[in-house]
Amino acid sequence: MPDLALLGGPRAITEPATDLFRWSDVTPDHEAAVLDVLHRGAMSGTDVTRQFEREYAAWQGQAHAVAFNTGTAAIQVAMWAVGLRAGDEVIAQSITYWASILPALSLGAVPVLVDVDPDTLCIDPGKIEARIGPRTRAIVVTHNMGYPTDMDRVMAIARRHGLAVIEDVSHAHGGLYKGRKLGTIGDVAAFSCMSGKSFPIGEGGILTTDSREIFDRAIAFAHYERYDDTIEEPDLAPYRGLPLGGVKYRMHQMSSALGRVQLRTYDDRVAGIQAAMNEFWDLLEGVPGLRPHRVDPSTGSTMGGWYNPKGLYVAEELGGLSVTRFCQAVRAEGVDCRPGLPYKPLHLHPLLHTADVYGHGKPTRLAFADRDVRERRGDLPVAEEVGNRTYGVPWFRRFDRDVIARYAAAFRKVVANHGALLADDPGNPPGLADWRAEPMV
Numbered sequence: 001m002p003d004l005a006l007l008g009g010p011r012a013i014t015e016p017a018t019d020l021f022r023w024s025d026v027t028p029d030h031e032a033a034v035l036d037v038l039h040r041g042a043m044s045g046t047d048v049t050r051q052f053e054r055e056y057a058a059w060q061g062q063a064h065a066v067a068f069n070t071g072t073a074a075i076q077v078a079m080w081a082v083g084l085r086a087g088d089e090v091i092a093q094s095i096t097y098w099a100s101i102l103p104a105l106s107l108g109a110v111p112v113l114v115d116v117d118p119d120t121l122c123i124d125p126g127k128i129e130a131r132i133g134p135r136t137r138a139i140v141v142t143h144n145m146g147y148p149t150d151m152d153r154v155m156a157i158a159r160r161h162g163l164a165v166i167e168d169v170s171h172a173h174g175g176l177y178k179g180r181k182l183g184t185i186g187d188v189a190a191f192s193c194m195s196g197k198s199f200p201i202g203e204g205g206i207l208t209t210d211s212r213e214i215f216d217r218a219i220a221f222a223h224y225e226r227y228d229d230t231i232e233e234p235d236l237a238p239y240r241g242l243p244l245g246g247v248k249y250r251m252h253q254m255s256s257a258l259g260r261v262q263l264r265t266y267d268d269r270v271a272g273i274q275a276a277m278n279e280f281w282d283l284l285e286g287v288p289g290l291r292p293h294r295v296d297p298s299t300g301s302t303m304g305g306w307y308n309p310k311g312l313y314v315a316e317e318l319g320g321l322s323v324t325r326f327c328q329a330v331r332a333e334g335v336d337c338r339p340g341l342p343y344k345p346l347h348l349h350p351l352l353h354t355a356d357v358y359g360h361g362k363p364t365r366l367a368f369a370d371r372d373v374r375e376r377r378g379d380l381p382v383a384e385e386v387g388n389r390t391y392g393v394p395w396f397r398r399f400d401r402d403v404i405a406r407y408a409a410a411f412r413k414v415v416a417n418h419g420a421l422l423a424d425d426p427g428n429p430p431g432l433a434d435w436r437a438e439p440m441v
Contacts, residue, residue: 004417006332012410013334020276020398029264033257042253046226049256053206055263060189061181062208064215066223067251067259071170071192071205073222075140076103078188078207080245081217082164084109084137087368091131091163092140093123094347094375094383099192100142100168101346105357108368112136113347115380118389119312121145121293121341124382125153129161133371138164143172143182145310146198146303147293151177151185158186166190173199174270175304182304188214193259198273198305199266201258204251222249269397270305276396276404277306283408287415289318289326293390306395308342313389318418324432325425326414327391333410335394340387340432347375347383349435387433 003009037043049067057065068074084090086108092101094113101111112131117124121144128139139158141149149167158165165186169175173191175182183189188209193201207218216233219226224243231237236244281292291312295301303309313323323339330337346352352365353374360367365374377384394407414421 002413004329004332004414004420005334006329007420011332011334012413013406018400018403020396020400020403021394022397027261029261030258033261034254037253037257045253046250048253048260049251052251052256052259052263055260056206057208059263059266060183060208062184063210064208064212066207066215066218067256068205068207068222068249069251070099070203070249071168071190071194072099072103073247073249074190074192074205074207075099075166075168076106077218077221077245077249078166078190078214079104079109079138079140080107080221081207081209081214082138082166082187084164087135087370088137089133089135089369089373090138090140091123091128091136093142093144094345094380095121095341095343095386096142096144096168096346097170097343098346099170100140102351105364109137110135110365110369110373111346111352112373113352113375113380115382116144116386117150118382118386119291119293120147120149121310121386121390122147122149123154125150125157128154128157131373132157132161132163133373135370136161136163138166140166140168141186142168142170143175143304145293145308146172146175146306148172148175148177148182148295148301148303151180155185164188169304170197170205171307172304173197174266174302176300176302179300183208184210187211193255198270198307199259199262201255201262202252204255204259221245222247224248225250272398273306273396274302276399277303277309279399279401279404280393280396280408283405284411287412289314289321289415289418290411309393309395310341310390311393313391315389318415319422320425321418321421322425322428323388323391324428325421326418329414329417329421330391330410333413335407335410336392337411338392339390339428341390344387344433344435345380345383347380348377385433388428 005011053065167186167189169183170192191206193204327339357364
């Protein structure tokens, strides 16, 4: 095995990044769809958006879809639509993008955070019930980095306690849980479609549900111009003409147009991503220190578009080598490999401890609460440490066996030579897995 590039040896990857990493080709169909909206001056209309909603709902296999300007808006509306109100508690995992849970604050609701499973990086169902209180109304599950949450256990808990389940599928468009489409298992789902996701349309979000009541409430909260011709729920009828949420969250129609085109080929692209990413991990099977963050295909579950793929790092199998030093060596080989996760534990951020956002004279998280739900350092140990045991891997968008093999070989090369990295290992920086080094009090 050649010496590591970090220590003067040859790089494993010498060619520039190929189109295997492109999110999508921009085709004449994409361009024509956007230009049609522009030339008609229909950017702020709803005709294309309604077509996109119908097609997306059909692709999901659900009755209803509502398109929003962001996935964040879709989550906020989903929370309101399932009945989350001031003082109600909503449970989510601490390791997730902030938009999975922070919109609850704008509703006066109370975020309650739970630890994650160290292998799935999704909410740990075994930790949920200890956090349920008299005012808990909903659970938000994030299919983190495409990995399907253990929905059987989550749904059993939710039904036992009478809770709504919101699926955040922003990382996992088209993913499956035991053969079922992610987003079709809970009461309502929210998807982000921003650039960078596996289903990118520039910017936007989608809410899907089989519930007519949730659909009507989603329209009533944030789509005022569609109120009169859509809403069936009698309790919403007196408020026609104005959005109940005082907001306008409709999707821009150029995004809707792109979304319609993306749907035509998305399943094929997902199949290519699945084949490529599984090939990469198959080539690293049994390599010390490296574990795949992926589901067993034999279970009928899949990772969807495999957004932001990660590996699980076992430092003990590599002499205690820090993930920071490991990734430094992999980058020197020509692979963009970064230590940690894109998200740090939300439960340790000051926003959820001390910030008085709306001037209530107390932390916003407690403004309408009847108990102090704030977590302290040490309460969610997996979330607080998992950033030191994860690393980024290439996100292959197409299948090319030779190229994938070269990238896998770069990881194998670093593992084979890891002993040479131990002497100069600075360890992981204090902020790799956490927001700050000092303890939360």
